[in-house]
Amino acid sequence: MNAYDPNGEGSDGSRDRTGCPLCRCRDILMFFRDRARTYLQCDACQLVFVPERYWVSAEEERRTYDFHQNDPGDPGYRRFLSRLSDPLSERLPPGRTGLDFGCGPGPALQALLEEKGHTVDLYDPLYNNDPGVFRKRYDFICATEVVEHLRAPGSEFDTLFQLLKPGGWLGIMTKLVIDKQAFRRWHYIRDLTHICFYSRRTLDDIARRYNARLELVAEDAFLFRKA
Ligand SMILES: [Zn+2]
Structure with missing residues (x-):
């Protein structure tokens, strides 16, 4: 196994060493270390991730999310989400059914897509924990400001692609890692609930693994189309 940390971190036998x-x-x-955390990088898919020992508790996480401004009526937030919802709805036939995965406390994306004539179910482990969504199949799924929070992104992406019908769309919004220089100055890593950071190569790897086609529709908005 690759000893990523010559300074003895990880000697507690934690699950940090189980891989990407x-x-x-x-x-x-080893990718980078700041005062708060250590950041590791997978040599294969290039995901940068924070080891488990630095994860915040569910309660702290919830306090941070409650603070996020995602009011469906806020024009700035609607504009932000439209970077994903506009290109997605341009590609959808009328009257499709989708899922907003990790919708958070304010269902803004649901409002945007329902205004376009689609139906959107909500799922969020903290705010809308409806296991019924996992028994359905969707024409599209959105995960905005979600994938950077995932503790087990591999199994979550497995689930999302399973929930999509053939030809269905998975839309995600997250900010991309550019390089180590930019990373050390990046505001995105100051949010301690952000534990996974994707690069363009990581997205390409996801597309290849799930046999999907990737489209970059904005600098922080991406569409995968399932085969
Ligand atoms: Zn990996």
């Missing part, structure tokens, strides 16, 4: 939480590869390298 996205592609399960075991070649993990």
